Amino acid sequence: MSNEGTTVACIGLGRMGAGIARSIQQAGFTLRVYNRTAAKAQPFADQGATAAKSPRDAAAGADVVVTNLMDDASVLETVTGVEGILAGLRPGGIHVDTTTVSPRCARRLGELHRSSGSRFVAGPVLGRPDVAARGELRTFLAGDAEATKACRPVVDAYTSLVIDLGEDPGVASSMKLAVNYMLAATVELMGQVFAFGEKSGISPDMLNLVTGAFFGQPALQEYAKLIRSRNFGDPGFTLSGALKDAELMLQAAGDVRAPLPFGAIVRDKMLSAAARGMEDLDWAAISEISRIQAGLA
Numbered sequence: 001m002s003n004e005g006t007t008v009a010c011i012g013l014g015r016m017g018a019g020i021a022r023s024i025q026q027a028g029f030t031l032r033v034y035n036r037t038a039a040k041a042q043p044f045a046d047q048g049a050t051a052a053k054s055p056r057d058a059a060a061g062a063d064v065v066v067t068n069l070m071d072d073a074s075v076l077e078t079v080t081g082v083e084g085i086l087a088g089l090r091p092g093g094i095h096v097d098t099t100t101v102s103p104r105c106a107r108r109l110g111e112l113h114r115s116s117g118s119r120f121v122a123g124p125v126l127g128r129p130d131v132a133a134r135g136e137l138r139t140f141l142a143g144d145a146e147a148t149k150a151c152r153p154v155v156d157a158y159t160s161l162v163i164d165l166g167e168d169p170g171v172a173s174s175m176k177l178a179v180n181y182m183l184a185a186t187v188e189l190m191g192q193v194f195a196f197g198e199k200s201g202i203s204p205d206m207l208n209l210v211t212g213a214f215f216g217q218p219a220l221q222e223y224a225k226l227i228r229s230r231n232f233g234d235p236g237f238t239l240s241g242a243l244k245d246a247e248l249m250l251q252a253a254g255d256v257r258a259p260l261p262f263g264a265i266v267r268d269k270m271l272s273a274a275a276r277g278m279e280d281l282d283w284a285a286i287s288e289i290s291r292i293q294a295g296l297a
Helices: 015-026 038-046 055-059 072-079 103-116 129-133 145-157 169-199 204-215 218-229 239-256 261-275 283-293
Strands: 007-011 030-034 064-067 094-097 119-122 137-143 159-164
Touching: 007 015, 007 055, 015 030, 015 038, 015 064, 015 129, 015 145, 030 038, 030 055, 064 072, 064 145, 072 103, 094 103, 094 145, 103 119, 103 169, 119 145, 119 169, 137 145, 137 169, 145 159, 169 204, 169 239, 169 261, 218 283, 239 261, 239 283, 261 283
Parallel strands: 007 030, 007 064, 064 094, 094 119, 137 159
Antiparallel strands: 119 137
């Protein structure tokens, strides 16, 4: 599929959706746009795009439809119904959804498109609106293999990295949620650390410097490899030593009355791992407790 002569419909022109649409338009695709607030479509129309009156109208004649909406409900509403995408998209047409939705919703969308004769590709993205406008988002793709291949020129217009996760669209959604969980937990973790630091007399500027250095450490990648391999028998730091440190962290937090709730969670997992005879393993072995809690071991 070349850019010339390929029509792309972009539905949902919020901050992220607008950046995606702008990158697609700049890549030379014929563009159709739709947004509930029509004024958001006008800048694209001024640059030659066709402003559609409904999702159905936007999808009509499009080779690829790209949606960026709010949640499961908004995506399903935009896809179904008399004025939905399915009513306008031609047989064999491709719908790429960049919205962060549930795995259940992604699989439902796949079923709806198969029943309608069109094709669905889940494509949740990583990045901020300015990154989208520069065409540098990162995308997780999953869906019909031929459709995934066919829509790649469109996806490449707004991404710098595409990770193909196979044919189950729910897997792409699960991957995006896993990344979002890591981000959310890290933001909360940093908030706790800065609060503890402030109450402990640590300069916020110094803590910011140390935090930046910490998250750039290769050691974090090494821990990821350990957890992936589940080989904890050659410890860089033993569980028993880490448990001692966790107790000290919580004691220090109690002294300054600055809660570190993640510390209590980690300490309890360390205790569970120790009760299972893991004291002399690398402390990353606490990840085995998460596996046990998830029914994996």
